[in-house]
Structure formats: structure tokens, C-alpha cells
Amino acid sequence: MAQFPITDKTEITRLPKRGVYDKDAIYSILDEALFCTLAYSNNGEPFQIPTGFCRIADTLYVHGSVGSFYMREIATKKLPVCLSATIMDGLVLARSAFHHSVNYRSVVIFGKPRQVTEKEEMYKALEVFTEKMCPGRWADVRKPTDNEWKSTMVLAFTIAEASAKVRTGPPKDDEEDYSMDVWAGVVPLKITHGTPFADDALKAGVKLPSYLQ
Amino acid sequence: MAQFPITDKTEITRLPKRGVYDKDAIYSILDEALFCTLAYSNNGEPFQIPTGFCRIADTLYVHGSVGSFYMREIATKKLPVCLSATIMDGLVLARSAFHHSVNYRSVVIFGKPRQVTEKEEMYKALEVFTEKMCPGRWADVRKPTDNEWKSTMVLAFTIAEASAKVRTGPPKDDEEDYSMDVWAGVVPLKITHGTPFADDALKAGVKLPSYLQ
Numbered sequence: 001m002a003q004f005p006i007t008d009k010t011e012i013t014r015l016p017k018r019g020v021y022d023k024d025a026i027y028s029i030l031d032e033a034l035f036c037t038l039a040y041s042n043n044g045e046p047f048q049i050p051t052g053f054c055r056i057a058d059t060l061y062v063h064g065s066v067g068s069f070y071m072r073e074i075a076t077k078k079l080p081v082c083l084s085a086t087i088m089d090g091l092v093l094a095r096s097a098f099h100h101s102v103n104y105r106s107v108v109i110f111g112k113p114r115q116v117t118e119k120e121e122m123y124k125a126l127e128v129f130t131e132k133m134c135p136g137r138w139a140d141v142r143k144p145t146d147n148e149w150k151s152t153m154v155l156a157f158t159i160a161e162a163s164a165k166v167r168t169g170p171p172k173d174d175e176e177d178y179s180m181d182v183w184a185g186v187v188p189l190k191i192t193h194g195t196p197f198a199d200d201a202l203k204a205g206v207k208l209p210s211y212l213q
Numbered sequence: 214m215a216q217f218p219i220t221d222k223t224e225i226t227r228l229p230k231r232g233v234y235d236k237d238a239i240y241s242i243l244d245e246a247l248f249c250t251l252a253y254s255n256n257g258e259p260f261q262i263p264t265g266f267c268r269i270a271d272t273l274y275v276h277g278s279v280g281s282f283y284m285r286e287i288a289t290k291k292l293p294v295c296l297s298a299t300i301m302d303g304l305v306l307a308r309s310a311f312h313h314s315v316n317y318r319s320v321v322i323f324g325k326p327r328q329v330t331e332k333e334e335m336y337k338a339l340e341v342f343t344e345k346m347c348p349g350r351w352a353d354v355r356k357p358t359d360n361e362w363k364s365t366m367v368l369a370f371t372i373a374e375a376s377a378k379v380r381t382g383p384p385k386d387d388e389e390d391y392s393m394d395v396w397a398g399v400v401p402l403k404i405t406h407g408t409p410f411a412d413d414a415l416k417a418g419v420k421l422p423s424y425l426q
Contacts, residue, residue, distance in 0.1 A: 037250045045323075046292075047295050080257075082261045098357050102346075134400070138310070141307070180416065181416060183419050183420065183422050185411040188406070188409075189405070194401030195401070198396065202398065206396050212400065
């Protein structure tokens, strides 16, 4: 299994047994997470913003409007960023308040932005992003016009300095607490898709596509 | 409705109609979100970490181990932080790739940490946090011992500089695209709780509590 190198920034120092540096494990978290937060620092002040993203090979892509202040800011100043994505898998209910926890998978990545200028790479990034959010969608939709491409900014981050932190399994209580009359276990958490509801302005006769059924 | 003042940092400049500064709206997002990301900057380098949190009145609390590097770092250096929490409400499927979006509610807060030293405030923060994650739980569990208190760090952030960004509703397409034979609408997203599963080491006879049924 290919691993990311452990650096000063990515080493999991608190509960190191939860640290994961395996590339496939990290990529699978990124491919499942619906959004990431992008943090950067400007004049010593931290900022962050939630945003959609996708991954292609060892590159993470975010996109936005060319009018987006933060995207212009990090692109033009080539500011170092920290990206993170988190999936919550369950509430871990222990017998003691102290040992309550959550099961989760989170990734943190450090890197610098590269503004994508080749249309082919931009196209691919938007296609993969759309397919990540809704598999099957890209083939159906009207593709971007030249003007739409001009108003879209895509930033790429090479995933080189990255680690994940993962907790799984049941609660871990203190030995003497296992005899308590307190229920303990895990409540799974999952993001579920509800029944799609059509736009009121949907053209008559257009049916719900198979990939949404 | 009480509003947060709009500052240089919290003003929503991109799609300002999505900007929300109403306190109750921001608090309700914070009370629903299961985790936040806490970003800070050290020597110009951005860092961020996902963490659980809760809100009491105008204060946001996070907690962790006194052995947590990042918590000690921001507490001792009183580093400015940026906190954000996001709830994904739906996939917004437009007729054009360009107008695809998501319905979401996100909050961004700027502030400085205050380390909580009064046991009463720490206790209240952990109680409210536990009850946020699992209403009804606090009454059931073994409360922290003195040693557990000593190994827990709670940081408080006054919610004073904050804004939210919210998108709701159907896709908004270009006028000429409404006649296309493409399904458009919203796929709701929701975090759901699965069936709880008991710890293998659960004491015989302990039943699933009513608040988990």
C-alpha cells in the first residue's frame, strides 16, 4: 500500500493509533466527503470556507467564480492552504461521559494552489465533480459555454502532504465501568438522499432519470 | 431580530443575497451541525482540525485533551481562530452544468480562545455538548472524576464576529434552458441515525434507553 510521508504537519500526535497515511484510504475518504473546508492565512489572520471538491489521481480540485474573493486571493498570492474533509460515521456512547466519542474519518491536506488554465483539465475537473455529487448526471446536462468557462475558476492542489485520522468500533470504557447499568454502543450516522423533488418549472413530460430512482 | 454586525471579515461578498447575519438563524445552524472545523495560523502557515462543539448563549465551546497539541497551541498563544460549520441540505440539479449547486447552511466565526478554568462552566459545556449529540444521554452516564476533569481542556469562543451563508430552493437556470428535456430539481440530503448496536461487552440485562428508540 502506497503511503504518504509523515511530516511535522501531518503527523497525528494525539492518539497516534488513529493516524492513517495510506493513500487509498485517504483517497476513499476524499471521494466520499461532500465538501471540504479550505483554510488559509492572510497577514497572520486565519480564514476558512466550505466548498465542494473532487479528486483526480493525486490532485484535489475546487472551483468557484472568478469573482470569488478568496479564490482570487489564494490564486494570485499563491497562499499555502490547509484543506480538510470529514465524514461522521457514528455516535460512540460509553458508560462514562469522559469516554464518549464519535466514529469518524477525516483528512487534512497541506498544499499550494495552482490555477488551472487548460480547458481540458478544467472540463475534466467539473465532469468528475458533477459525477461525484450525482453519478450519471454529466451526460444529461447542457455543457458550459465559452462565457461560462471564462467566469469559472478552478484551483488544483497536489495531494502530497496529507494524513487521515480515523476512529472505528465500540466505546472503550474504564475497566471498572463495564459493570454499570448503562447502555453503551454505537449509533450509526449516515448522509441519506431523500426523494428528489422536481423544479416547478420542469418541462412537461420530462421524467425522473434512472440514476435518481 | 438581533443581528451580528457586518465586518470586513464576515461580509458575504460573493452572492451577497445568501448572506445571513441574524443571530437566531446562525445559532440554529450551530446547534444542528455535528462538528465544526477550527482553523488557525502559526508563523503564517494555516492549520485546521475538525472537532465537536456546542453553543451556550453567545459562546461556542470545544473540548479536547490537555495533551492536544493544537489546543495548547491556540490556548497559550491566544491565537486568533476561524471556526466554520456546514450543513448540506440538498443537491441542486440544474439543466446546465454551470448552474448546478447545493443547498446548504454554513456559518463562519472569527474569535480568540479563552481557556475555561471554572469547573462549573466546564461541566455545563460538556453536559450541553453531550445532550446536543444525544439528547437524554447526560442523565445516564458516569460523570467525570477529578482526574478526568484535569485531563480535559475546554476552550470558549465568544460568538461576536459571525455570518452565515445559506442557499435554499430550486435550481436557477438560464431562461433559454428551461425548455430543455433535462430533469431539474433538488435531491434532499439528511444525516440520519441508524439502528443503535450495543457494545459486545454490554452488561447482561441492560436495555436500550428510550431516548435511542
